[in-house]
Amino acid sequence: MSVEALITADPIEPRRVLASVGSPDDGAVVLFLGIVRRRNEGREVTRMRYDAYEAMALRVLRELAGEAATTYGATHVITVHRTGDLAVGDVSLAVAVSTPHRADAFAACQWLIDELKQRLPVWKKEHYVDGERWIEGTAPPPGEVAR
DSSP, X not given: OEEEEEEESSOOOHHHHXXXXXXXXXXXXXXXXXXXXXXXXXXXXXXXXEEEOHHHHHHHHHHHHHHHHHHHTXXXXXXXXXXXXXXXXXXXXXXXXXXXXXXXXXXXXXXXXXXXXXXXXXXXXXXXTTEEEEEOOOOOOTTOOOO
């Protein structure tokens, strides 16, 4: 089992993420890319900003990737989350999973994305033509210290 997690201010390269998963024993590889979209809730988005509690976010990403690998029998899992200012069309998140069977790969990827949204200490600020707003994120528990 191989688990990899990365928080980066650099652009995410989907081909590099995809190259990190798969093996001769895997019959399925699923790659998910989260993209900054042009419209959200009827408003035109001009850009997005992601901020993270990086040490904690890396720990959470690794834990989640490990849980997904164990639960769904994944041989390889990689999660990459971007921080900083992103333009419309930029990749903000990449999740890749490889498993022996396709149903497990899809399930692992879906579970990981859902859990990231709930548990990852990353916050985003949407910038619109007519203003901006922070989108709710996950805060570290009181007294939490990055390990």
